[in-house]
Amino acid sequence: MTPELLEAGAEAHSRALTRIATAGEPIFNQGVALYVEDLKVAFDGFQALGGLSFTIGVGELRCVIGPNGAGKTTTMDCITGKTRPDSGRVFFGSNLDLRQMNEAAIARAGIGRKFQKPTVFEALTVAENLELALAGDRRARFAMRAKLSGAQRDRLGELLKTVHLADERERVAGLLSHGQKQWLEIGMLLAQDPKLLLLDEPVAGMTDEETERTAELFLSLEGQHSLVVVEHDMSFVATLAGAHRTVTVLHEGKTLAEGTMAAVQSDEKVIEVYLGR
């Protein structure tokens, strides 16, 4: 490589590092994608979150587990702006204070959420659903095919492969299996290139094979996106966590334990309130 090329490469690298994020974009300069500190939420005097703290790394795949009522959904609601916490801090990157942003601004900043129930357009084909998501405006239903650029068409092909639906491209979404609908919706979220994906019980109702393929899918997304997966299916969580990833256990609105799957599974407090039941 010539010295000029080396220099150009070094310059591009330094520009990328010092790039100023445009308004509303997170800056990930400390390796942290999501920072939650001492979050408190009460509903009519009932403390749903009682001082919850955790951080999610850039590109990390994190599983969050905990008994019913532990505060998992409330946590997701605070991150996406659906619920306003009473106190505490929620930052996306080092600069975006999510407590000051509304749901639409939080989604635009790059936080995508997948609810338990799939919400795809059942009357449209798989490809049409993804086209709508790529076009970025779910309301502009009709004129989509003409509007996609060449790059978007390529991306559509990639997304179909990523979410295991390449063979179902022209199939009407309403005819897909439950698992396939979930994958399609994940594909629609990915079309918007979220930096952080929140996934609420993604494998509930899936067959064993679909569950396995969903684990493969999430593992393939690690590194490109940060993922927070809330799930009760322990064998799915064990597959995702493997030997080294961190699992967070919530209980009564706080972090009860955090560590590898093996560490939390052998934690006395966790066994008592959750796994041992």
Ligand SMILES: Nc1ncnc2c1ncn2[C@@H]1O[C@H](COP(=O)(O)OP(=O)(O)OP(=O)(O)O)[C@@H](O)[C@H]1O
């Ligand atoms: N809008 C609300 N009004 C009153 N109480 C609420 C509200 N939302 C949640 N709660 C309560 O807050 C607590 C935490 O609920 P949350 O849904 O966050 O738990 P979870 O960990 O997601 O449970 P699950 O695993 O059953 O989905 C529960 O006791 C719940 O009843």
